[in-house]
Amino acid sequence: xxxxxxxxxxxxxxxxxxxxxxxxxxxxxxxxxxxxxxxxxxxxxxxxxxxxxxxxxxxxxxxxxxxxxxxxxxxxxxxxxxxxxxxxxxxxxxxxxxxxxxxxxxxxxxxxxxxxxxxxxxxxxxxxx
Amino acid sequence: xxxxxxxxxxxxxxxxxxxxxxxxxxxxxxxxxxxxxxxxxxxxxxxxxxxxxxxxxxxxxxxxxxxxxxxxxxxxxxxxxxxxxxxxxxxxxxxxxxxxxxxxxxxxxxxxxxxxxxxxxxxxxxxxxxxxxxxxxxxxxxxxxxxxxxxxxxxxxxxxxxxxxxxxxxxxxxxxxxxxxxxxxxxxxxxxxxxxxxxxxxxxxxxxxxxxxxxxxxxxxxxxxxxxxxxxxxxxxxxxxxxxxxxxxxxxxxxxxxxxxxxxxxxxxxxxxxxxxxxxxxxxxxxxxxxx
Amino acid sequence: xxxxxxxxxxxxxxxxxxxxxxxxxxxxxxxxxxxxxxxxxxxxxxxxxxxxxxxxxxxxxxxxxxxxxxxxxxxxxxxxxxxxxxxxxxxxxxxxxxxxxxxxxxxxxxxxxxxxxxxxxxxxxxxxxxxxxx
Numbered sequence: 001x002x003x004x005x006x007x008x009x010x011x012x013x014x015x016x017x018x019x020x021x022x023x024x025x026x027x028x029x030x031x032x033x034x035x036x037x038x039x040x041x042x043x044x045x046x047x048x049x050x051x052x053x054x055x056x057x058x059x060x061x062x063x064x065x066x067x068x069x070x071x072x073x074x075x076x077x078x079x080x081x082x083x084x085x086x087x088x089x090x091x092x093x094x095x096x097x098x099x100x101x102x103x104x105x106x107x108x109x110x111x112x113x114x115x116x117x118x119x120x121x122x123x124x125x126x127x128x129x
Numbered sequence: 130x131x132x133x134x135x136x137x138x139x140x141x142x143x144x145x146x147x148x149x150x151x152x153x154x155x156x157x158x159x160x161x162x163x164x165x166x167x168x169x170x171x172x173x174x175x176x177x178x179x180x181x182x183x184x185x186x187x188x189x190x191x192x193x194x195x196x197x198x199x200x201x202x203x204x205x206x207x208x209x210x211x212x213x214x215x216x217x218x219x220x221x222x223x224x225x226x227x228x229x230x231x232x233x234x235x236x237x238x239x240x241x242x243x244x245x246x247x248x249x250x251x252x253x254x255x256x257x258x259x260x261x262x263x264x265x266x267x268x269x270x271x272x273x274x275x276x277x278x279x280x281x282x283x284x285x286x287x288x289x290x291x292x293x294x295x296x297x298x299x300x301x302x303x304x305x306x307x308x309x310x311x312x313x314x315x316x317x318x319x320x321x322x323x324x325x326x327x328x329x330x331x332x333x334x335x336x337x338x339x340x341x342x343x344x345x346x347x348x349x350x351x352x353x354x355x356x357x358x359x360x361x362x363x364x365x366x367x368x369x370x371x372x373x374x375x376x377x378x379x380x381x382x383x384x385x386x387x388x389x390x391x392x393x394x395x396x397x398x399x400x401x402x403x404x405x406x407x408x409x410x411x412x413x414x415x416x417x418x419x420x421x
Numbered sequence: 422x423x424x425x426x427x428x429x430x431x432x433x434x435x436x437x438x439x440x441x442x443x444x445x446x447x448x449x450x451x452x453x454x455x456x457x458x459x460x461x462x463x464x465x466x467x468x469x470x471x472x473x474x475x476x477x478x479x480x481x482x483x484x485x486x487x488x489x490x491x492x493x494x495x496x497x498x499x500x501x502x503x504x505x506x507x508x509x510x511x512x513x514x515x516x517x518x519x520x521x522x523x524x525x526x527x528x529x530x531x532x533x534x535x536x537x538x539x540x541x542x543x544x545x546x547x548x549x550x551x552x553x554x555x
Contacts, residue, residue, distance in 0.1 A: 020439050020442060020443065021439075022435040022436055022438060022439045023435045023438070023471070024435055053446070053460065053463070054442065054460055054463050054464045054467060055464070056464045056467040056468055056471075057468060057525040057526060057529060058467075058471060083460075084457075085456045085457045085459070085460040086460055088457055088460070088461075089457070089460045089461050089464045089533065090464075092461065092529075092532050092533055093464060093468075093525055093529035093530075093532065093533060094515055094525045094528065094529050094532065095525065095529075
């Protein structure tokens with residue numbers, strides 16, 4: 001079965017979804033992503049969906065689940081590059097994915113992950129101090 | 130009604146096509162409003178093709194119904210004539226007269242051909258009239274359709290024109306909305322804005338509704354959908370210039386407008402600059418010598 | 422209204438669902454649909470195709486290209502011979518699900534379509550018809 005590659009950039013995992021995934025492939029991606037977070041101790045996950053031509057409720061749920069699970073494993077998730085037509089459709093479908101952080105592109109996504117990680121550490125330092 | 134091909138008309142079209150064509154052209158040249166028609170340089174070619182197609186159609190034996198395959202060439206020709214005349218600014222009557230003006234010369238020939246046979250004459254004229262009426266009305270129909278297409282295209286262009294998205298700063302885009310927002314227009318604005326967010330790489334989008342007199346539920350929902358869609362793409366929206374009545378409407382409608390809003394465009398710009406880590410500061414006064 | 426093209430493709434595996442999305446996208450592009458309309462139609466098709474597969478045990482999709490005057494449209498009819506939906510009204514409510522999903526499939530697909538109809542009787546299967554006009 002084909003697989004979606006997961007790349008390591010610094011302490012972040014980068015996944016670029018470029019094919020129309022059937023449901024099992026999407027679930028397999030979720031599994032291997034979680035395994036990879038634990039293996040590498042990654043602090044951030046970036047899902048680049050700029051090549052994805054649609055997001056239906058299944059993919060929407062998948063993104064939500066990945067973000068929640070990653071949070072439990074101490075990694076911040078950012079979804080980047082959603083196309084306007086996809087965003088409009090998703091809102092019409094009734095999904096706003098309010099639990100997910102988003103950024104326009106990979107650059108801005110990496111910066112956002114950095115801010116989230118730093119922000120959490122600062123908040124922790126303040127409490128400790 | 131005569132449904133056979135061996136009618137006087139079909140005989141005439143085959144045998145006396147040349148005199149018929151000359152007579153028809155002459156008639157069109159003397160008709161009212163012929164200035165425009167005379168200027169239609171293709172008229173002779175159109176007439177020649179019309180008679181040829183009439184021959185084909187009649188030979189196919191479908192006199193009562195021009196939707197058949199035998200008339201497909203005729204339909205194409207009439208569509209071409211109508212569209213060309215619609216484009217040149219002809220009136221519908223001027224367009225239809227192309228077909229109707231054939232009646233007089235054709236009927237004169239039929240009459241001569243039928244001679245004393247009154248019953249046959251009536252029968253022939255009846256079917257010829259029906260056929261030419263149908264063809265004439267078809268040109269009007271196509272004419273109407275062509276005009277509607279022009280109007281639809283213009284409406285689309287107007288929509289595009291009426292919603293400019295401007296780049297205010299590196300990373301900040303804005304769309305000043307003016308006039309009544311209907312669902313259609315809001316949708317176009319939404320798509321343009323989101324597209325511009327991508328191409329400008331803008332983190333912040335300002336939607337200014339100072340120039341919008343009223344907002345109904347549907348429009349409020351569209352605005353909120355735009356905000357949600359922008360957020361999904363990774364950009365934040367600020368709505369500026371909400372008038373008191375609109376604020377009332379929104380609260381009254383029970384729409385949860387959980388978006389950042391500012392009273393004015395300048396307030397929104399200030400906030401947007403702050404969000405991207407920029408600030409506007411007063412310039413230090415220059416030495417007097419430099420000022421003069 | 423004229424049906425200009427009429428095809429039927431199977432919805433039996435999750436690869437078929439991918440194919441449904443691809444075929445619907447191709448038809449929509451050929452009819453000159455804009456990007457947003459294409460995406461809405463493909464997403465609606467994806468939702469219903471998954472329902473046909475997961476709840477209906479598989480079925481088929483009929484794709485028809487329509488013309489009505491100047492308007493062009495695409496009509497998608499999904500049918501299965503599965504257990505059917507006992508309470509359609511409830512199934513159409515946002516957030517209602519029997520399968521652990523988000524419960525947005527039917528209601529969401531309806532919002533993404535110009536026309537939407539659903540017929541189902543217990544034990545007889547389900548037919549969902551949706552259309553979108555340009």
